[in-house]
Amino acid sequence: MLNKKTVEDIQPKSKRVLVRCDFNVPLKEGVITDENRLVAALPTIKKLIEGNAKVILCSHLGKPKGEAKPELSLAPVAKRLSELLEKEVVFAADDTVVGENAKKAVEAMNDGDVVLLENTRYRKEETKNGEAFSKELASLAELFVNDAFGTAHRAHCSNVGVTEFVDEAVVGYLMEKEINFLGNAVNNPERPFVAILGGAKVSDKINVINNLLEKVDTIIIGGGMAYTFLKAQGLEVGSSLLEAEKLDYAAEMIKKAEEKGVNFLLPVDHVIGKEFKNDTESQVVTAEAGIPESWSGFDIGPKSMELYANAVKDAKTVVWNGPMGVFEFENFAHGTIAVAKALAETDATTIIGGGDSAAAVNILGFGDKMTHISTGGGASLEFLEGKELPGVAAANDK
Template sequence: MLDKEVVFAADDNVVGENARVAVEKMENGDVVLLQNTRYRKEETKNEENFSKELASLAEIFVNDAFGTAHRAHCSTVGAGEFLEERVCGYLIQKELKFLGEAVATPVRPFTAILGGAKVSDKIAVIEQLLEKVDNLIIGGGMAYTFLKAQGYEIGTSLVEEDKVEYAKEMMDKAKAKGVKLLLPIDNAVADKFADVAAVITEDANIPAGHMGLDIGPKTTELYVNTVNESKTIVWNGPMGVFEFENFNQGTLAVAKAMAALTDATTVIGGGDSAAAVNQLGFGDKMTHVSTGGGASLEFLEGKELPGIVALDNK
């Protein structure tokens, strides 16, 4: 992009003699790559002295690493405190634009899709999104806790027993707010966690000795129809074990439906959902695929990201 050789300062101290010599030799337009800052144990502690050492090599602090913006480390927060100008790069600017606008000022109907393994990983996101969305689609392993809360049999599926009451509360909250909360009405199951032939259940109940590994075809149709009727879609977390070919159909169908939309904003919230969309070949068809897993999740939770807060407001 810059048509410049990138000089790597091989220095296990990160800011030692090799790094300083490389920086001193720089001319306008040159690029020097420092050693991984985690070579220094002070990095993750946001320790002041290491932050000062990093800052001593620069005049302006530019953070363009959205994927680590939720961490208060020396390289994301501390170094900027010792430089007068602290700005974001184009990637962070793009992330804030699409994630921010999608949640704050969505074109409606606004649908959020949440998947992944655990309800506990998405508690704050669920609560935040129920204040904003028209439709909330639940899939992945976390769906079975909700199904148990509805009184369905879930076999040996992943479940968080201590979150069943919470799931009931969220279903009640969705109803009170007029949010359509969609849960599986059938499932693709197996008697072991392996890429074996899927058994499709008649309804949401899962037989004893079987575990849910993907949403079923009726659920897939329900979810895809909801996606097709939406103008803004934010997706975080796959619908099933997409790494297994026999259990990637739900994730594939949702990704395909989103990719086909031409008059809607489609945002993929990083992490496993981004990996799934890219692996299935639909990444370039989405409006935006976030580079941040934990960062995008915390952003959707409404949290302030330390790496963003540390920047100048301009």
């Protein structure tokens, strides 16, 4: 459980409080197309407003790589936040982030006011955790609240560096919720505990698989990375995605699962295609028969969908990270849909680990059926690996 100070542990009245949020939202022609991250940040912001703090918000958006790029400005976020909070969010438009506009806006603040700074990644020092920029950010505030789980696995100025130059650094409600859900699921799960891992590459999930094999009752593998495991068992995978240098590792993991009595499930059939496009010629083959040479596996087949759905039926805790196939192609999204549906129908605590799985669950309309959908893809993966996240470590202990 979380042993860090939270927003509940500070007295923010009349204090300037810098809040690191995750407003890295998708924009289309200046319009926010998915505002989940804004909504997720509201409880912490409202708590501080009600506590009569002077609330200064900061976040990155996209990858401007140290340049002021107008299309990555947080101006649309300020506008939408004003509507969601039903109060003005003053936008400090400074290419340097902490410039004249920011300083003036902060100076003019009354208790309960909200200011949003410009994209922190307009400054190239941000991602290098440069001391000068950390000090500039800290100069605006006395207290710091980190509520950006999505960047918790990175040590940047706005989530780690700044904590050294303020009176107190704590975590917000969203961060607390993420750590408690993911932490409980992994370290203190109600059993049976099932992990579902998909996505393209084994190499992205090596440490996650290794760590989870110590903790789960069942591990389910789908997506492109399944073919490396199947090849390691001597099965033919045709032209499917394959990491040849990871074959030994895959065999080792299967062996480790066996030794630990962990049920290790791989696809028993596949939907295969000729070319990497939605309307390619396709057919279903069994894993045992193998995938013919010029064909590639693009999704799990109907028998695998059934096998995986049955495996989560009686589970008490399920963690899912990564799609089961080429989810962006409608014809090869069925496996991912089947898993999402199975999770929506189970009574288990279901935790979706950000990224593509979160997008899949939301697009399919199953979002409200899940216990927790993580806001951080990379951060939740590193958490599942058992790593300490710099953005969490930097907050003051209780």
